[in-house]
Amino acid sequence: MIKPFISLLKKAFVLPILFTLVSANLLSSQSSNALWFDRPAEHFEETLVLGNGKAGASIFGGVATDSIYLNDATLWSGEPVDPNMSPEAYKNVPEIREALKNENYKLADSLQTKLQGSFSQSYMPLGTVYLNFEHKNQPTSYHRQLELEKALSTVTYNVDGITFTREYLISHDEQAMVIRLKSSKKGALNFNIGFNSLLKYEVTSNESTLEVSGYAPYHVEPSYRGKIPNPVQFDSNKGTRFTSLFKIQNTDGELESTDKSVALKNGTEAVVYISMATSFNGFDKNPATEGADHKTIAASQLSKASSKSFESILENHLKDHQKYFNRVHLDLGETTAKDLPTDERLKRYAKGEEDKNLEVLYFQYGRYLLISSSRTPNVPANLQGIWNPYIRPPWSSNYTLNINAEENYWLAENANLSEMHQPMLGFIENIAKTGKVTAKTFYGAGGWAACHNSDIWAMSNPVGDFGEGGINWANWNMGGTWLSSHLWEHYTFSQDLDFLQDKAYPLLKGAAEFCLEWLVEDKNGNLVTSPGTSPENKFITPDGYQGATLYGSTSDLAMIKECFQQTIAASETLKTDVEFRTRLKKALAKLYPYQVGKKGNLQEWYHDWEDLDPKHRHQSHLYGLYPGHHISPEKTPELADATRTTLNIKGDETTGWSKGWRINLWARLLDGNRAYKQYRELLRYVAPDGVRASYEKGGGTYPNLFDAHPPFQIDGNFGGAAAVVEMLVQSSMQEIQLLPALPDVWANGFVEGLKARGNFEIAITWSNKVPTKVKIHSATGGATVLKHGSKQKEVTLKPNETVEFDW
Structure with a gap:
């Protein structure tokens, strides 16, 4: 981490505090850049x-x-999928809806098996x-x-x-x-x-x-x-x-x-x-x-x-690698950690010892892994990136669309690796094609849909081997809705209007069309999904039935709300499709609203029912807080408080990828210390699979810094790296928050090269948790508002202009 500081010294973009940071790092030989x-x-x-x-x-x-x-x-493995594998499956939907209307959840679960297709193939x-x-x-x-x-x-x-x-x-x-x-x-x-x-x-x-x-x-x-x-x-x-x-x-x-x-x-x-x-x-x-x-x-x-x-x-x-990797530099201040092999550093850190450079190393390792695994057109990084030794790998090493594939790309834009997002964006084009058939044949709807799993063949159907899969995971059908958000996110960061018009908007519209046609009215006239599930979780009805199929699950509606809002914004930006935009706005206003349960939690289900597993690893109903944008402490404080209560009920012990998600959620709640606590837990040492006796405890990090779900899944690496950015910079198209969830232990530091929405690049120097120097660059030009606490500053930049100032 010395080279970035030498470069900055030459540029004179350094406060006295940074001389202290440089001196500390010169004295400490343990690395923030090597395993x-x-x-x-x-x-x-x-x-x-x-x-x-x-x-x-x-x-x-x-x-x-x-x-x-x-x-x-x-x-x-495999070959092109036949998306028309079950051409009349949709004919079962009315019967499932009738069962739900009659509150017969057992029957609904049973009938849902008729809405299942083949399993995905595996990465070899x-x-x-x-x-x-x-x-x-x-x-x-x-x-x-x-x-x-x-x-x-x-x-x-x-x-x-x-x-x-x-x-x-x-x-x-x-x-x-x-x-x-x-x-x-x-x-x-x-x-x-x-x-x-x-x-x-x-x-x-x-x-x-x-x-x-x-x-x-x-x-x-x-x-x-x-x-x-x-x-x-x-x-x-x-x-x-x-x-x-x-x-x-x-x-x-x-x-x-x-x-x-x-x-x-x-x-x-x-x-x-x-x-x-x-x-x-x-x-x-x-x-x-x-x-x-x-x-x-x-x-x-x-x-x-x-x-x-x-x-x-x-x-x-x-030259090729450093063009991407060297865009972002991070220093978290003075460290006294010993120079040890990486596995020994992890073990030491797990005992509560300080090692700020290990925290930087994990963040940069996430960026390194994305550069290394996501540069093949239309073939995104899978559950294990590109590193898999098994012929029957865990969960097929496929694209699991109910969180994992998307989590792989949370750091692509904000960690300044937009080019590495392209394989996923191209893949969405592919899956939308098979997804049109899935939407029609499994759900009787227009647009396009994708479900729980996919693979290199862009499989979009619900999995389960035609009735053998568990309803709580196999029948989820919001994969396309979630994937579509990546299209809008890429635009908000890149400001690429050609991409929005030619690539993103048609796909966003198709995802929204499916949701629009899939929604039905509940008994009070609200729009809900029916049938729906909440990824991999189950509810308990008042009479004790443990089920998965319900109407109006919160995660469904949260993803649909985000999809509608983004499609509306895209339509307005492009000044197109006024009639369709109006339909979306009307449907958005009729969505069944969020409900706060008796425990003060954000309800996961339409009714205020208990979860079969209250500490379940999935927190899909919190999607609106992160990676979505329509819940926040500032704009929706009551809902933000409910998400906080939900996270407290769930607790902090969970799997690797889930921990990565929870860190981002706590960062969005502006609780840097809670986010940091879980970041440390994400780096908890986990022995290799050949050594471990069992997987009874939650995730952490293997000796080579691979995320331990366990077993290895790369999404925790990517989610954890993305969360570091969320602690340091959060943004919308209107404003950029500086150090919004900075933990106390990162009181002094420097970051350079992070991206914000609006296509801005940010550098921040901070001391005692307060920004002291800020640099902002715009490739495309534009205006934004920089915020920290109660202080804010309006900035307007021309294309390729950079300004720097004391905060």
């Missing part, structure tokens, strides 16, 4: 991960054998590459690390007085992984490359290159379905194909090969080039019969990469 360990990884949750937005690698850094799990964002592991070394004795001085600013991982160690070094990166420009290996003694580098995969594959080799060709299953049953017959199904004529090439380029020594490996003997330095490609050719193209030419693509990538030196690739890689 490091003094031993190789034994478990996946200890690996250091790299990615270029498509190819992913999880590096163990072993001495005798270095195992590297490989992934490709486009390698999934490509395989494992092995670098096998000839070392006779045990290593000393072992060190492996990942530098976030460089997206570069290194391993160094000594054996018999010889220093061995490995450097790993995955280049976006070259679409290749590149590993440089060195020995300090001439001729001491001896290694071979092997490969293994859980998929079907064949290996061939020549003198310097290992070639792997294979294919993924055409069907994989979700892991949560347990031991069912034939859960992984292969067919040589079906499924996504893949090619992976491994080439050794040596400076000396001799290259050798066998049928299954390539090797270098008696070398001093070498570079390994790894190229991966699949036949995925779009969500609606059969990858076996209409697929991309994966072999040619892989060969072309390898040829391009191997024609360049490691130094040249590294130089271009750094």
Whole structure:
């Protein structure tokens, strides 16, 4: 964190307090920018991960054998979904509504099974590459690390007085992984490359290159379905194909090969080039019969990469990565934490010790992971980003649309990574196409809809295997409503009118059309959804029935309200669709209003009923507070108080992704200390899955800083990083709040590069929890109001203008 301050010193944008911060950091060598360990990884949750937005690698850094799990964002099981899988399912809706009208919730639950379709497909592991070394004795001085600013991982160690070094990166420009290996003694580098995969594959080799060709299953049953017959199904004529090439380029020594490996003997330095490609050719193209030419693509990538030196690739890689990563700098003040391996830092921190640079590291790691996993057009980061070693991964490593896929992108705009939002925005275009069929065939409505799960094939139907799924999760149908909010959010941050007109508005309108037609009147004339559920939760009726199907669930109506408001705003901005806008405004006024229950909580259900699990991990009915915008302490204090009561009833103990969400909720309630308490808990050390005896306690953080749901889900990383921004900057199209939820322990600090709505970029220096220096930049020009406490300042900027001032 020294470089940003040196840069700022040159710019003279520093108060005396920052000289204290710089001095403190100069004295403390523990990092806010790197993970490091003094031993190789034994478990996946200890690996250091790299990615270029498509190819992913999880590096163990072993001495005798270095195992590297490989992934490709486009390698999934399955093939294009048939959205018309149940063309007459909608005919069951009137009967379900009648059951609900008669308050027969058991019957409604039973009938809901008729509104279920197929399960999603699963994200696949490509395989494992092995670098096998000839070392006779045990290593000393072992060190492996990942530098976030460089997206570069290194391993160094000594054996018999010889220093061995490995450097790993995955280049976006070259679409290749590149590993440089060195020995300090001439001729001491001896290694071979092997490969293994859980998929079907064949290996061939020549003198310097290992070639792997294979294919993924055409069907994989979700892991949560347990031991069912034939859960992984292969067919040589079906499924996504893949090619992976491994080439050794040596400076000396001799290259050798066998049928299954390539090797270098008696070398001093070498570079390994790894190229991966699949036949995925779009969500609606059969990858076996209409697929991309994966072999040619892989060969072309390898040829391009191997024609360049490691130094040249590294130089271009750094320019590319740092263009995004270095936009944001954060310093949280003086720290006295010890210089320890990352896992030891987590354990120390879990005891309540101070480590401000670990808090910064976790935030920047979230940004690093998004850059590394979300750069493939129309293929967003999944439940595990792009890093998955399992053929039946947890929850299929898919897109879970009732929170998880959306949480992955909460930091995209405000943490200044708007480009990484694009894969999700493109994916929404895809799922809206299948979603039109889902809306019509499952719900008898226009527009488009998406439900609980999706996958690379843009599946939009409700899941459950046609009646086998739990109603409380399988039948939720507000996925499209929630996804559509990302379109408006991208516009509010980017101010890109062309995007709003050409891409966002038609999709927003389609999502709103579905909701408009799905709503029905209750007995008092209010508009409600029927049937509806609240994601994964259940209610208890006064007579003791534990059900999931009801009318007018709060989360449904909160998401619809946000969708209608955003679509109206988009229509007004574009000065279009006056008639449709008027219909939305009328429906908005008739929505069943929020209800405050007898405990002072925001009701989750239409009636003031008990939850089966009062501390449930989902808090979907609080959507209006976050990520929505229509509940706030300033504008709706009574509802904000009710959300606070709800959060207190739920308590703070929950899973990783849920903790990430709750931190954001507390930040929106302007309670920085409560948000910080949960941020610390999010960083609670969790042992790797191979070590843990059970998952009985809630989430935290694995040794490599992966979020522990548990097991690993990347959404907690992204949600936690987004929450740091919410503590420091909150915004609307009219105003920007500075340090709105700053915890007491972050009394002094500096942040640069955060984005605010209206396309503003913000830098703040603060002391004793009060801003002392503010810098604001506008790429597109505009006016806003900066606020902190009772003080505010109006600012109007021309395009590409920057102003800075003492606060």
